Amino acid sequence: MYPAKFDFHAPNSIEEVLSLLSEYGDDAKVLAGGHSLLPMMKMRFATPQHLIDLNRIDRLRGISQDGDTIVIGAMTTEKQIIASDVLAMHCPLLPEAAKQIADPQVRNRGTIGGDICHGDPANDQPAVTMAADATYVLQGPKGERSVHSSEFFLGSFYTAMEADEIMTSIRVPAAAGSSGSAYVKLKRKTGDWATAAAAVQLTLDGDRCSSVRIALTNVGATAIRVAAAEDALSGQVVDEALIDAAAQHAMDACDPTEDLRGDVEYKTKMAGEMTRRAIRQSLARARGQ
Numbered sequence: 001m002y003p004a005k006f007d008f009h010a011p012n013s014i015e016e017v018l019s020l021l022s023e024y025g026d027d028a029k030v031l032a033g034g035h036s037l038l039p040m041m042k043m044r045f046a047t048p049q050h051l052i053d054l055n056r057i058d059r060l061r062g063i064s065q066d067g068d069t070i071v072i073g074a075m076t077t078e079k080q081i082i083a084s085d086v087l088a089m090h091c092p093l094l095p096e097a098a099k100q101i102a103d104p105q106v107r108n109r110g111t112i113g114g115d116i117c118h119g120d121p122a123n124d125q126p127a128v129t130m131a132a133d134a135t136y137v138l139q140g141p142k143g144e145r146s147v148h149s150s151e152f153f154l155g156s157f158y159t160a161m162e163a164d165e166i167m168t169s170i171r172v173p174a175a176a177g178s179s180g181s182a183y184v185k186l187k188r189k190t191g192d193w194a195t196a197a198a199a200v201q202l203t204l205d206g207d208r209c210s211s212v213r214i215a216l217t218n219v220g221a222t223a224i225r226v227a228a229a230e231d232a233l234s235g236q237v238v239d240e241a242l243i244d245a246a247a248q249h250a251m252d253a254c255d256p257t258e259d260l261r262g263d264v265e266y267k268t269k270m271a272g273e274m275t276r277r278a279i280r281q282s283l284a285r286a287r288g289q
């Protein structure tokens with residue numbers, strides 16, 4: 001199918017993008033890698049009259065370190081995330097998850113900002129960046145503001161970003177001390193979205209879990225942060241009984257819909273199992289095993 005007719009804009013600066021967004025309002029959409037937006041346009045679920053391409057703005061790309069924080073430009077591709085030495089060293093959760101997104105063609109073009117801004121609960125980066133304690137930096141006509149990942153997703157395809165704003169970067173604290181992380185994703189085949197997936201980032205203080213963040217993919221209207229599961233592990237010497245308790249909290253937090261990937265009961269059980277595996281793997285990594 002062909003998309004509806006649109007005008008194409010290729011600005012060279014963020015200021016130009018914001019001015020075009022102010023001019024065209026809800027009739028405009030920004031284009032990143034195009035791997036979610038263009039299929040939506042071809043199916044006529046999205047019919048923007050103006051497409052504003054972000055690909056010429058170099059400031060939106062790249063991965064750098066700012067003290068204890070890793071700064072990832074919104075237009076950085078999944079392929080660049082996988083190849084990043086900075087992320088491998090300071091936030092290995094992101095490259096591990098990016099390797100599980102779609103296929104090489106999609107990862108070559110698809111961006112982390114696009115994956116998040118699309119607001120699709122099936123996308124991986126929302127839960128992954130939530131577990132990584134990320135903050136999203138947005139820029140609009142009134143200037144810049146930061147929204148924590150746990151507060152960004154308001155519903156399916158619905159986020160806290162205004163129509164006249166863009167995401168410029170994602171800021172992630174560098175993992176410190178004895179920390180470990182894992183993204184465990186059940187999918188029917190390579191290239192598919194998750195049936196259920198769990199992202200875990202934890203830190204140990206001796207034998208005890210001093211901090212932990214747990215988030216789930218594709219088992220609700222948005223990515224789900226499971227505070228009750230985190231509370232079950234925080235401050236504890238984590239054993240199998242506590243891991244089971246955390247997995248139960250993850251299942252309680254799920255609200256999946258039935259589709260070709262499975263029914264509600266199956267997806268809920270799989271969210272629990274992915275949580276169990278991600279916690280075990282994170283613990284082993286934090287212990288250097």
Ligand SMILES: Cc1cc2nc3c(=O)[nH]c(=O)nc-3n(C[C@H](O)[C@H](O)[C@H](O)COP(=O)(O)OP(=O)(O)OC[C@H]3O[C@@H](n4cnc5c(N)ncnc54)[C@H](O)[C@@H]3O)c2cc1C
Nearest residue numbers: 030032033034035036037102110111114115117123124167
């Ligand atoms: C076959 C296939 C399989 C896939 N499997 C997976 C998967 O397993 N896991 C997964 O996570 N994803 C998957 N995807 C989606 C893919 O990762 C997309 O690339 C991603 O969802 C969107 O990123 P993009 O850069 O392509 O954004 P685009 O498609 O260009 O844009 C998506 C939306 O975000 C908005 N947007 C983009 N960038 C910005 C920005 N900087 N500021 C404000 N708004 C912005 C656009 O206006 C649009 O509304 C798959 C896609 C395909 C085609």
